[in-house]
Amino acid sequence: MRLTAEHLDWTVQSKKLLDNVSLTVEPGQNYGLVGPNGSGKTTLLKLLAGLRKPRTGQVLLDGQPISRMRQRDIAQTLALVEQQAETTDRLNVRQAVGLGRTPFLSPLRPWSEQDDIIVARALNDVDMAHMADRLWHTLSGGERQRVHIARALAQQPNILLLDEPTNHLDIHHQLSILQLVRQLPVTVVIALHDLNQAMACDRIGVMDHGHLVADGPPAEVLTTERLQTTFGVQADLIEDPLDGSHIMRFRNAI
Structure with missing residues (x-):
């Protein structure tokens, strides 16, 4: 199932948290969402899930505006895993x-x-x-x-949204959960804190101060320049000679 965001804005107390964000995640694609703390990742996921209504713009599920769908129908189609969800x-x-x-x-x-x-x-x-x-x-x-x-x-769900799902997990369960998510026959949008984990996604979107500043294949998006300007770090992208995968070697913060 295709997930589309068109020109999404979200403002809280006159502060714009999302500014004209548009993206399309194709059916079956694993889309990684990265960015510094406070860049808008969680806000975007909640808009994509229909938990919040954008100030402007719209979210579409296979071309159908989510705002016109019943909550029950949304829940039968889309699932969100939030960072914090408690129950009494x-x-x-x-x-x-x-x-x-x-x-x-x-x-x-x-x-x-x-x-x-x-x-x-x-x-x-x-x-x-x-x-x-x-x-x-x-x-x-x-x-x-x-x-x-x-x-x-x-x-x-046909679409699975995850907000930093590996938080609080040990390395064994981090790897097993990410492997499970990659194997699911669904459309996935996953916000990740670890950029090396994001390298395994089909595509990556980079959020910065409420803007989607880059979108594309991981090796093309997470360039040395992007890492410096958005994340304030110096890093080299290294290719594994055994399988051709890419990992980052971080040198220092700027």
């Missing part, structure tokens, strides 16, 4: 992941064995099946993050 309810892990099935339930379509199967698969995908009966409030930050991702997977 006394839920266990399985129940928290089961919330991802809510958009599909109704009096005519109650919970079924198929929902149990979907939830179990999502828990297994994020390595949390062994904690399915643990209460939410007993989990660490990293474990909660994996439950959030499992809840989104339980929605079986």
Whole structure:
């Protein structure tokens, strides 16, 4: 499913957080969103998810304005994993992941064995099946993050939006979650703090002070000049002779 943003603006208390942002993410594409803290990544993801209404512009799902869609229909199509999402309810892990099935339930379509199967698969995908009966409030930050991702997977979305999903995760689970996301047959927009992790995306968008200042293949976008002007660091892009992949070697901050 194609995700399109057209000339999005977002302002809070006279401060413009997004300024004329336009992008198109093609079906099945893994799109990385990078930028310094406060550059507008989280705000853009919330607009793309339909959680906020842009001051100007619009978001389209396969050409249909998201503003004209019912929230239930959006939730059956698109899932968002936020950086911080808490609950005061006394839920266990399985129940928290089961919330991802809510958009599909109704009096005519109650919970079924198929929902149990979907939830179990999502828990297994994020390595949390062994904690399915643990209460939410007993989990660490990293474990909660994996439950959030499992809840989104339980929605079986066509579009998956993730806001720095590897925060709080150890390196093993960082790599496994990113590998899982890359293998999903869905359209993905993922905000990342680690630029080397972003190098594995199909395309990258660079946010800076509310503007989308670059958009394209990672090796073409994250140039030495861009790293200096946007991130204030000096780095070299190195090609791995074994597989041709690119990584950054950072030298120092400017």
